[in-house]
Amino acid sequence: MSRGDGKRQSAPAGHLPALHLPVLYTQVMEGLQVKEDGTYLDGTFGRGGHARGVLQRLGPGGRLLLRDKDPDAIAHAEQMFAGDARVAIRRGSFASMAQWDETAAGLDGVLLDLGVSSPQLDVAERGFSFGKDGPLDMRMDPESGESAAEWIARAEEREIADVLWTYGEEKQSRRIARAIVARRATQPFTRTADLASVIASVMPRGDKIHPATRSFQAIRIHINRELADLELGLDAALA
Ligand SMILES: C[S@@+](CC[C@H](N)C(=O)[O-])C[C@H]1O[C@@H](n2cnc3c(N)ncnc32)[C@H](O)[C@@H]1O
Structure with missing residues (x-):
């Protein structure tokens, strides 16, 4: 469901400027x-x-x-x-x-x-990207709800693991949650690159994608209540 990094398809000539090619x-x-x-x-x-x-x-x-x-x-x-x-x-x-x-x-x-x-991922200050260091935020609406940094600072280890597993299908969810909780005891997470590097440090080698990809996706989906919104939105659209 997520992305902005998914495959982009060229729009037919004359329909859209080359600037922005939305998915499908x-x-x-x-x-x-x-x-x-x-x-x-x-x-x-x-x-x-x-x-x-x-x-x-x-x-x-x-x-x-x-x-x-x-x-x-x-x-x-x-x-x-x-x-x-x-x-x-x-x-x-x-x-x-x-x-x-x-x-x-x-x-x-x-x-x-x-x-x-794409702009949300590309602008480091929005805090969505593990590839570009920025404040650990991840809110689509930065004026509402808890940021990723606030949630990571207070969530129990079990809750973090559940989020990583449920929304990211991250097999190492428990190991990552343990590392996050151990690290935050001495220093809170405030930056995306810091969180990405702690996650990477406990991941087995050999993945083709960045080791923090699934975790960042999961935390973003959780922070923005994406599945709850989708359920409500689909009901409203059908009604
Ligand atoms: C993949 S982009 C959409 C791209 C768009 N179709 C285009 O052609 O540029 C997803 C957008 O949906 C917004 N979004 C995600 N969940 C939302 C929600 N529950 N309500 C409103 N906007 C949402 C994000 O802020 C983001 O701007």
């Missing part, structure tokens, strides 16, 4: 079957690659509702589309889409492109 662009447009006068919700705006495709297919009577948890994504949405009368923009989780009055009359389609965006 052609399949998403085929699946949405945008009607000229329809109303659609893009619940995960990101940098708007899919939203732009929907807008190209909507007529003047159509409507596109844009949502994202991330204030940077919403700032981009406003910059790109605030002048378009067909567009409404509101920050927040897609889990609460039903509370947005614009959805009350029903929707013709909902797009949820789950996980992290």
Whole structure:
């Protein structure tokens, strides 16, 4: 479900600038079957690659509702589309889409492109990346909820292991949780590179991916309540 590091597919020439190529662009447009006068919700705006495709297919009577948890994504949405009368923009989780009055009359389609965006991974300060050192944060909405550093500082060893196993399928979950708890007793974790290196230090060699990949994915999913949001969002979209 996650990524932003998944395989990106070239959009058809003339549909999108080379700048941003969202995942499964052609399949998403085929699946949405945008009607000229329809109303659609893009619940995960990101940098708007899919939203732009929907807008190209909507007529003047159509409507596109844009949502994202991330204030940077919403700032981009406003910059790109605030002048378009067909567009409404509101920050927040897609889990609460039903509370947005614009959805009350029903929707013709909902797009949820789950996980992290490339900019979230690329900007070290957002604290999602084991490859780029930054503050250990990982919140898509940095103004809400607990950061990864706060959670790692207080969670019990068992809870950390469960999160790594459940959301990352990390076979070394117990060993990693033990190492985290031992290390934090002397020095709290505040940086992504520090956490990645402690995880790497207890992992067996030979993995093709970075040894912290599954753990970082798991902690991110936990911190952002991604599966709980998805359940609520799917129920709301169907309703
Ligand atoms: C993979 S990116 C979406 C990329 C987008 N489709 C595009 O074309 O640029 C995922 C985005 O979803 C947002 N996101 C993840 N979970 C969310 C949720 N529960 N509610 C709202 N936005 C969410 C993230 O902040 C991120 O910007």
